[in-house]
Structures are given as structure tokens and as C-alpha cells.
Amino acid sequence: MILLAFFSSGVEAGQITLSIDDISSPAFHAKAISATLDGPDFSRLEARIGELSLRERTWRKVRLTCVKTQWNNGEIRCDQGELDLGEKLPVRFVYQQQSKTLALTLDFPQGETWQLGAQWGKPGWKVRVEARNGQVMRLAGFLPQGGIRPTAGTWSGSISLDGSRTELGSVIADAVFKDIAFADASGLHAGEKIGGGVRCDVSRRKDGWLWRGEVDWKSGEVFWQPVYFADGGHRFVGQGSLEAGLLRVNQGNLRLAGVGEAQLSGAWDMAGRGLTDFDLKAAGLDLTGLYKVLIKPFLEKTAFAKLKSKGEADLAWRYRDGVTTEFDLSLRAAEFIDEDQRFALHGMNARIPWSNTEERQAEFGFQSGEVLHLALGKTRVPLTMKGWQFSTSDFSIPLLDGRINVDGFTASRIDGVWQWHFSGGLAPVSMERFSEALKLPLMHGTLSGIIPVVSYAGGNLKVDGALLFKVFDGTVVVKDLSLLEPFGRVPRLSATLDMRNLDLDLLTSAFSFGNMQGRIDVAVAGLELSSWRPVKFDAKVASSPGNYPKKISQKAVQSISSLGGAGAAAAIQRSFLSFFEQFGYDRIGLSCVLRNGVCLMDGVEPAPHGYVIVKGGGIPAISVIGYNREVSWDELLERLKRVTQKNVKPVIQ
Amino acid sequence: MYSQIFRLWMLVALLWVPFLAFAAADLEINTPAIGSLKMTMQQRHDQLAGHYASGAVGLTRDGLIAMRDAALVPLAQRQAVNGLVAAENQDRRALYREIARANGHPEWEEEIRTTFAQRWVQKAASGWWYQNQSGAWVRK
Numbered sequence: 074m075i076l077l078a079f080f081s082s083g084v085e086a087g088q089i090t091l092s093i094d095d096i097s098s099p100a101f102h103a104k105a106i107s108a109t110l111d112g113p114d115f116s117r118l119e120a121r122i123g124e125l126s127l128r129e130r131t132w133r134k135v136r137l138t139c140v141k142t143q144w145n146n147g148e149i150r151c152d153q154g155e156l157d158l159g160e161k162l163p164v165r166f167v168y169q170q171q172s173k174t175l176a177l178t179l180d181f182p183q184g185e186t187w188q189l190g191a192q193w194g195k196p197g198w199k200v201r202v203e204a205r206n207g208q209v210m211r212l213a214g215f216l217p218q219g220g221i222r223p224t225a226g227t228w229s230g231s232i233s234l235d236g237s238r239t240e241l242g243s244v245i246a247d248a249v250f251k252d253i254a255f256a257d258a259s260g261l262h263a264g265e266k267i268g269g270g271v272r273c274d275v276s277r278r279k280d281g282w283l284w285r286g287e288v289d290w291k292s293g294e295v296f297w298q299p300v301y302f303a304d305g306g307h308r309f310v311g312q313g314s315l316e317a318g319l320l321r322v323n324q325g326n327l328r329l330a331g332v333g334e335a336q337l338s339g340a341w342d343m344a345g346r347g348l349t350d351f352d353l354k355a356a357g358l359d360l361t362g363l364y365k366v367l368i369k370p371f372l373e374k375t376a377f378a379k380l381k382s383k384g385e386a387d388l389a390w391r392y393r394d395g396v397t398t399e400f401d402l403s404l405r406a407a408e409f410i411d412e413d414q415r416f417a418l419h420g421m422n423a424r425i426p427w428s429n430t431e432e433r434q435a436e437f438g439f440q441s442g443e444v445l446h447l448a449l450g451k452t453r454v455p456l457t458m459k460g461w462q463f464s465t466s467d468f469s470i471p472l473l474d475g476r477i478n479v480d481g482f483t484a485s486r487i488d489g490v491w492q493w494h495f496s497g498g499l500a501p502v503s504m505e506r507f508s509e510a511l512k513l514p515l516m517h518g519t520l521s522g523i524i525p526v527v528s529y530a531g532g533n534l535k536v537d538g539a540l541l542f543k544v545f546d547g548t549v550v551v552k553d554l555s556l557l558e559p560f561g562r563v564p565r566l567s568a569t570l571d572m573r574n575l576d577l578d579l580l581t582s583a584f585s586f587g588n589m590q591g592r593i594d595v596a597v598a599g600l601e602l603s604s605w606r607p608v609k610f611d612a613k614v615a616s617s618p619g620n621y622p623k624k625i626s627q628k629a630v631q632s633i634s635s636l637g638g639a640g641a642a643a644a645i646q647r648s649f650l651s652f653f654e655q656f657g658y659d660r661i662g663l664s665c666v667l668r669n670g671v672c673l674m675d676g677v678e679p680a681p682h683g684y685v686i687v688k689g690g691g692i693p694a695i696s697v698i699g700y701n702r703e704v705s706w707d708e709l710l711e712r713l714k715r716v717t718q719k720n721v722k723p724v725i726q
Numbered sequence: 727m728y729s730q731i732f733r734l735w736m737l738v739a740l741l742w743v744p745f746l747a748f749a750a751a752d753l754e755i756n757t758p759a760i761g762s763l764k765m766t767m768q769q770r771h772d773q774l775a776g777h778y779a780s781g782a783v784g785l786t787r788d789g790l791i792a793m794r795d796a797a798l799v800p801l802a803q804r805q806a807v808n809g810l811v812a813a814e815n816q817d818r819r820a821l822y823r824e825i826a827r828a829n830g831h832p833e834w835e836e837e838i839r840t841t842f843a844q845r846w847v848q849k850a851a852s853g854w855w856y857q858n859q860s861g862a863w864v865r866k
């Protein structure tokens with residue numbers, strides 16, 4: 074263990090000098106060592122070490138002095154010495170020559186004491202470090218560079234090591250901590266005011282080490298990017314081994330305050346592969362704490378980043394050679410509510426026993442829920458899973474007083490990217506309920522439709538075929554619908570809309586637009602929305618072909634006129650036409666080609682300096698002419714908002 | 727000789743083509759998506775300003791922001807500030823992409839990002855930290 078490179082000694086009158094060039098061992102290295110004894114009965118000791126290295130830490134010009142050294146039957150005792158490690162510290166020690174034992178005590182201010190007990194010789198050596206209120210920062214120098222560094226706090230307890238001439242045999246530690254703070258250089262792994270205790274017992278076996286340990290984290294906060302623990306109350310007890318660079322937990326129990334308790338085992342490859350095997354079993358986990366502490370930080374960029382959650386979960390997870398091979402998740406009476414009120418699920422139950430090789434059946438369902446304020450009813454979804462391929466048989470979700478039918482939903486994950494598709498339909502939902510839920514003006518009729526194949530791949534959602542809805546006694550067909558990055562920061566939608574035979578009476582009575590009777594067709598070609606706002610489209614509203622009553626109220630005339638600017642409406646209000654409540658018309662037509670935020674408008678036919686929006690017919694008849702061909706889209710929306718607000722009343726002068 | 731000079735001029739002219747093309751990019755272009763991104767970034771700025779000033783968060787040379795010194799943020803707020811940095815970067819990436827798209831040249835995204843990186847630094851208040859060309863943090 075010890076290599077003496079050079080040894081010399083000398084005795085002069087009243088002085089003994091000893092010098093050693095170099096001592097090295099697996100644990101420490103010392104250079105230029107000298108010791109001098111002089112004074113009465115050789116009671117004055119001065120020992121110097123030119124350079125002392127212990128693990129990563131090095132001290133230079135270390136000096137130990139003792140003015141009153143006692144020599145007695147092979148015992149050297151110093152009750153009042155001084156150790157200079159750059160900082161001068163009071164030191165006491167006793168050395169027993171025969172048993173080769175050293176007991177050394179360092180007394181720091183404010184009741185801080187460190188004791189070192191060492192014994193060496195045959196068959197091996199023992200070292201015990203004890204501390205009372207020991208500043209953990211003194212240990213910083215012994216830790217590897219670039220990792221976590223203690224920055225404050227104290228510890229009390231002991232660390233015992235023993236070994237043979239060539240190797241370490243065991244380490245036993247039992248310590249309590251108080252107000253510990255630590256951080257790495259980036260500050261992304263840090264803790265403050267941590268109190269608790271650590272006990273561990275590590276012993277060498279033939280091919281490696283066996284360990285048993287217990288960590289009791291009683292108080293203090295820790296941020297371990299991206300997870301934050303606001304307080305303690307957590308505990309880990311485990312045992313395992315360390316061999317061939319593989320740290321194993323054979324049996325572990327982890328208790329996280331506010332979350333629950335888990336049994337775990339696993340292996341960590343310290344050579345760089347990281348976690349290779351892992352098994353976890355947990356029952357009765359509190360979903361509130363589980364989501365808040367462990368799940369939410371990983372969902373920051375998703376739609377599930379701001380949830381209120383409740384309920385219980387059981388989880389079994391098996392991970393082998395860097396791959397999840399099985400998990401079994403159960404949710405009981407769970408509740409997830411989006412804080413931005415986009416969706417909510419209540420009374421959710423699920424059993425998802427997944428395997429990466431075998432086909433398994435899963436099931437999940439909820440008692441009620443809502444999406445964008447539309448109420449969802451009790452739903453149950455049976456699911457067949459085979460690895461990362463999922464499929465459901467047909468199921469339906471009650472929506473308001475109707476239901477969404479989902480046929481043949483399948484999803485798969487290929488090379489880490491999700492894709493899914495389904496088809497289905499919307500069974501009639503009353504427009505009254507629909508408009509009420511969305512806080513829209515009360516509309517009448519029903520909403521129903523067919524949903525052709527909807528597919529999602531590579532972050533884009535596409536609808537093959539035509540979505541068909543029935544509203545306002547007419548039909549709405551949505552074609553070529555695609556959504557790029559629907560869950561990204563800038564969702565982009567493109568589609569073509571074709572609405573036929575919409576009942577104007579139903580439509581205008583929903584908004585405070587003024588009553589109109591008749592039917593219209595609306596065609597929106599090349600619609601492009603970006604962040605759900607229109608960027609481009611070619612829209613055209615025109616009277617539907619066919620015979621039907623065509624009437625337009627004075628208020629509706631004013632509303633339409635207002636869309637073209639205030640001037641036209643005022644002119645009508647002041648004319649004799651204000652005596653009539655209703656007018657006949659022949660055709661209605663208005664088109665808008667939206668480009669670069671400007672709507673290029675046109676009507677049924679040209680008119681001097683403008684275009685005809687409502688072409689009169691019958692008695693009394695009225696024609697409405699638009700003069701502004703280019704209107705800012707934002708301005709147009711503002712005008713539309715003004716004329717459809719309920720509190721706007723026609724002004725008859 | 728004449729043809730050599732001509733070729734040289736042609737080469738010089740060709741080398742300038744990409745820069746000339748990019749010089750035409752309208753960085754102030756506005757679309758609904760750009761407007762919406764700018765608005766959320768503006769709202770978030772109020773929460774980030776204090777962290778720019780303290781030096782906890784700095785402007786990176788690639789037109790994004792980064793946690794420069796997390797230790798300047800109280801422990802309990804580090805997770806939230808990390809979230810703000812991630813959200814801001816998501817918006818900044820989307821903004822550069824949208825400006826390039828709105829200019830009709832999605833391939834200009836990287837150049838636009840580089841130009842914005844310089845703009846952010848120019849607009850930064852005194853005392854804020856930014857990364858210089860070699861990636862070192864510098865205080866303005």
C-alpha cells in the first residue's frame with residue numbers, strides 16, 4: 074500500500090529529524106514529508122507535507138505543529154496542536170504505535186467537529202470519519218469536477234471504510250443532513266434547505282459490490298430539470314449490486330409525498346448506456362400529485378400542459394435493453410380539466426395492459442366531458458393493441474343531444490411518428506343546443522353530417538372525400554380539407570366549402586341582421602386559414618335557383634348596406650322607402666376575393682360606379698348597390714359584428 | 727482578355743444573386759399568423775423582461791433565447807422560466823418560418839433567423855446578455 078521512495082533520518086543534539094520523499098496509496102499521495110522533534114523531552118513536534126493529494130483535492134505546504142507532545146509507552150499524544158491547511162485549525166490526536174491506530178480531531182468554530190480514526194497494519198486498514206455539524210462544502214473538493222457541488226449545509230454522522238493492502242473492502246455511512254444546498258454549473262440541477270438522512274452499507278464481493286441504502290428526504294426543495302419538488306417527505310430504501318460498471322437495484326421502494334409509493338428494480342450502465350432495465354409497480358397513485366410533479370413538466374409544449382387532474386392510477390412498467398416491453402396502466406375515477414377550458418373529461422376509467430409483442434385488449438371510458446364547451450356524454454371505447462398499433466371497433470360519443478359515431482379508428486406509431494385515421498358521422502344535434510353551448514346567437518334546425526376518412530400523419534390532418542353537414546335546412550359540403558400542424562403554433566387549414574339552399578329566414582333570425590326570406594348558396598373556394606384566421610379565399614353568396622318567396626326587411630337592407638359603408642344606409646333611411654317594412658327582391662349576390670387582408674367585392678351585376686348586391690323585384694322593390702370594391706377584411710368583420718349585434722336598432726328618420 | 731473580364735464580372739454578379747434575392751425579403755410583412763405570434767410574444771415579454779435584465783436569460787446568436795444562468799432565478803421559479811423560454815423559442819421559430827412563407831420563400835427561413843438574431847441584439851436594453859458570433863455571452 075505504501076511506497077517509500079526515499080527515507081532518511083537524523084539525530085542531532087536535542088533534535089530528531091525524519092524525512093520521506095514520497096508516499097502513495099490508492100487513496101492518497103503525499104510528497105516531501107518531514108517531521109522534526111525538539112524541545113524538552115522532544116515535546117515539540119513539527120510535521121510538514123509539501124503536497125498532499127486526497128482524491129481530486131490537493132493541499133500544499135501542509136503543516137502540523139504540537140508544542141506539547143507526550144510520549145508514553147508507545148503512545149504519542151497531542152492535546153493542543155495546530156493544523157495548517159491554508160486555514161489554521163486546532164487539532165488533537167493520539168497515535169498508538171503498537172496497534173497502529175490514529176485518532177485525530179479537528180475543532181472548527183461554532184461547534185463544528187471532524188474526527189478521523191484510522192488503524193492500519195495486518196491484515197488491513199480501517200478509517201472512520203465522524204462529523205458533528207460538519208460543513209458539507211469541505212467535501213466539495215473530493216467530488217468529481219463538473220458535477221453537482223454542495224454550496225451550504227451541515228452533516229452529522231459517520232463514514233467508515235476498511236480494506237486490505239490493495240483494495241477497498243467496505244463503506245458504511247450513517248449521516249443526517251441539515252440545510253443542504255447544492256447546484257451544478259448550469260443551475261438546472263439544484264436543491265436548497267434540504268434536511269434528511271442517508272444510511273448505506275457497501276461491501277465488496279467476489280466480482281463487485283453489494284449495497285443497501287436508505288435516503289430520507291424530509292424537507293427542502295429541489296429542481297432537477299424539468300422536475301421541481303417543492304418540499305420533502307420522500308423516501309427511498311433499496312438494495313442491489315455494482316459490478317462490471319452496472320449499478321443494479323434488486324429491490325427498491327420509493328415513496329414520493331403527494332404522489333404515492335412504488336416498488337422498483339433496474340440496472341444503470343455507468344459506462345454511458347444509461348438505464349438498461351427497469352421494473353416499476355405502483356398502486357393507488359394520486360393523479361393530482363403525479364400529474365403536477367412528474368407528468369406536467371414533460372408536456373409543456375402540448376395541449377395537456379395546463380390540466381387540473383384528480384383520481385387514482387396503478388402502473389406497472391417493464392423496460393428491457395433500453396425499450397419499454399410492457400406497461401399496464403389503470404385509471405380510476407379520474408378527472409382531467411383543461412385550465413384554458415378547451416376540454417374536460419370526468420369519471421374516467423381505463424385499463425391499458427400494453428405489450429410490445431402480444432396483442433392485448435384495453436378499454437377506457439368516461440362518464441361525461443366537454444370539448445370547446447360542447448358537452449360529451451358517457452362513452453366507452455374498447456381498444457385492441459398490438460405493439461404500437463391500436464384499433465377500436467365502432468363506438469359513439471354522445472354530443473349534446475346527438476352523437477358522433479366513430480367507425481374503424483386505427484392509430485400506429487412508426488419510427489416514433491404517430492399516424493391515425495377514422496371515419497364516422499354526426500347524428501343530428503339541435504342547432505339550439507349547439508348555438509347555446511358555443512354562446513352563439515340562437516339558431517334553429519339540426520346539425521348532422523357524414524365524416525369521411527380523416528387521417529393524421531407527419532403532423533398534418535387530412536380529410537379524404539367530403540364532409541357533409543345539414544344546417545339551416547340546407548347542406549354544407551366541406552371538401553379538400555387539410556390541416557397542417559394542427560397542434561403547432563401556427564395551424565394552417567385549407568378547404569373548399571359549398572353550401573346549398575340555406576334558409577335565409579332561419580339564418581337571419583339567428584343573428585340580429587334583419588329578416589330575410591329566400592334561399593342562398595354560399596361557395597368558398599381556396600379557403601386558407603392561418604392561426605384560424607382567413608388569409609385567402611374566393612367567396613360568393615348568391616340566391617339559390619328555384620321558386621320561393623323572396624322578402625327582405627328594411628333592417629336587413631340597412632345591414633347589407635352598412636357592409637358597404639355608412640353612406641348607402643343613411644340614404645335609404647332618409648328616403649320614402651323607410652315607410653315600408655318589407656321589400657321584394659329578385660336576386661341577392663355578393664362576392665369577396667380575399668387577398669393580403671383586402672376583400673375585393675362584387676355583386677349580382679354591375680351598377681354605375683358600383684355593383685348590385687340586392688336586385689329589386691315585386692312591389693315594393695328595392696335594390697341595394699355597393700360602391701366600395703375594396704374593403705379591408707378586418708374592417709368588414711367589424712362592420713359585420715356591428716350589424717349583427719342584438720342591440721343595434723334601425724334608425725328611421 | 728475581354729472574355730476573361732466578362733466571366734469574372736459574371737461570377738461576381740452570380741455570387742451576389744442570393745444576397746440580392748434575400749435583400750428583397752419584407753421582414754415587416756404582416757399576416758394573421760404573424761400578428762398572432764407577435765401578440766403572444768409581446769405578452770410574454772413582460773414576464774421575461776426581468777430575467778433578461780437580471781442576466782438569467784440571454785439572447786442566443788441563432789435568434790432564440792436561452793437560460794444563461796439559472797442560479798439567478800429562485801429555485802421555485804426555474805421550472806416556469808424554463809417553460810417561458812421554451813414557449814418563446816417555439817414562437818420565434820414559427821415567426822421566422824411564417825415570415826419566410828409570407829414572402830413566398832420558405833427557404834429564406836435561416837437567413838431571416840440570422841437577421842432577426844442581429845435585430846434582437848440591437849434592440850436589447852443595456853445590461854442584457856447576448857451571445858457573440860463565437861457563442862460567448864457578452865453583456866450589452
